[in-house]
Amino acid sequence: MKIDTSLTMLQLPEALSQAGLQFSVATEEDFDEIMGMSQGIYGGLDYLPTRYTDWLQETNRTVILARKQGKVIALESVVVIDDGETMLVEGLRVAPQERGKGVAGVLLRFCSDLVKSKFPDARVTRLTRDDQLGPKDFQKYRLITKQGILLVRFRAEELKLRLSDLGLGDIQSSLSTSFKPPPVRLDNTAIRRLYLTSDRMHGVLPNATIIQDWQPFKLLPSNMAIVLKKDIDWMVDDVANPTVASLCTFPFRVPIGDDWYYLNIDMFGKDLDHVRQQFLCHLQRHTATLKGHVMCQMFLDPPLWKPMMEFCRNILNVELVKDYTEQCVVESDVI
Incomplete structure (x- = not known):
């Protein structure tokens, strides 16, 4: 299933627009490519291999892939909780060669826009991190x-x-x-x-x-x-x-x-x-x-x-x- 990714809606940065990113809903057929792209993530403690199929069956979850020249380079998942008020972001992964280029931010905005269109009562985006939070993070987020x-x-x-x-x-x-x-x-x-x-x-x-x-x-x-x-x-x-x-x-x-x-x-x-x-x-x-x-x-x-x-x-x-x-x-x- 292909999703409308018009630059007007997403406001993609010019560099990424020219890079030709495409977005699609993840399917079971994408599993091997996703695992290859995210090999070694989380120090080998990757939970996704055991949960991927279940994720695809959850009605309140959206799993989106970003592709470049036909190859999967990133994944993001958003599940709606708290009686439809909260978008819980999890599972982010970006291929090593694409990190630091703004792909994660664009993918997150795309997922948020898509989920918001399906769950208009969503008011909050929540995520869990294990890295050190800095001043810029506290400008963006509230610590729960x-x-x-x-x-x-x-x-x-x-x-x-x-x-x-x-x-x-x-x-x-x-x-x-x-x-x-x-x-x-x-x-x-x-x-x-x-x-x-x-x-x-x-x-x-x-x-x-x-x-x-x-x-x-x-x-x-x-x-x-x-x-x-x-x-x-x-x-x-x-x-x-x-x-x-x-x-x-x-x-x-x-x-x-x-x-x-x-x-x-x-x-x-x-x-x-x-x-x-x-x-x-x-x-x-x-x-x-x-x-x-x-x-x-x-x-x-x-x-x-x-x-x-x-x-x-x-x-x-x-x-x-x-x-x-x-x-x-x-x-x-x-x-």
């Missing part, structure tokens, strides 16, 4: 919230042995004997009741926002319907009076190499002991049957990053992949 990013890696078999050596072979049982009760896993009914019908999570979530694997959502029924379709493990420390909550994706393969898996844990709250408990429970539950390497990325309250990093390195003996970075949720008004 931020989390620290802790990225570690390990072999699943070695972690299982380490947990056993520590006497944590059965973490749920071990934690039940500690001063703090063990975490509570939530089913869908409990999730809706806790997150939607009370304000108990407002003090736990940063700016009352669920950030699930880079996607930030307001606490709305329509958003919860989106999140509950995913394979996620939900935990809290206490259903009646929660202070720490976490969402963990089920592990999936990533294109670093053979037998490499990715595990994403979004952690909310400030109690270090409860954060450690839930972290250990997620590790045990989701890596016990794996064989191979695991990249585990946890997002947590920034002051907890250092003690959790030390816990991972000194107690669990897992490898720190990178130093402290931040996940920043920003937004701007749709023009």
Whole structure:
């Protein structure tokens, strides 16, 4: 399906107009070319191979490709959330040889115009970044919230042995004997009741926002319907009076190499002991049957990053992949 890309509507910069950019809706047939264009992105932790087909089926999502001389050089995805008021931008990638030429900005404007024509109530553009924000960024965006990013890696078999050596072979049982009760896993009914019908999570979530694997959502029924379709493990420390909550994706393969898996844990709250408990429970539950390497990325309250990093390195003996970075949720008004 080709889309009207008239220069009048897009106001393309002259250099890009002359470069002959064309835009089209992504299809399943474009998969191999997209993967070739974005090889090595996100340090090998590219989620798109496992989600691309699902993205194409989502009625509230638009996935657009930019082509130059017939070849795919960029991709952008926009999904409409928050009862139609917010355009969530994600999945941006530009071919290495085309970076720094303004392609991303033009593609984003094109996607925004297209989505706005389909969802006229959209008022805000939101995105999540992991780079350092500068003065120019704050002229464009409002900062909604931020989390620290802790990225570690390990072999699943070695972690299982380490947990056993520590006497944590059965973490749920071990934690039940500690001063703090063990975490509570939530089913869908409990999730809706806790997150939607009370304000108990407002003090736990940063700016009352669920950030699930880079996607930030307001606490709305329509958003919860989106999140509950995913394979996620939900935990809290206490259903009646929660202070720490976490969402963990089920592990999936990533294109670093053979037998490499990715595990994403979004952690909310400030109690270090409860954060450690839930972290250990997620590790045990989701890596016990794996064989191979695991990249585990946890997002947590920034002051907890250092003690959790030390816990991972000194107690669990897992490898720190990178130093402290931040996940920043920003937004701007749709023009």
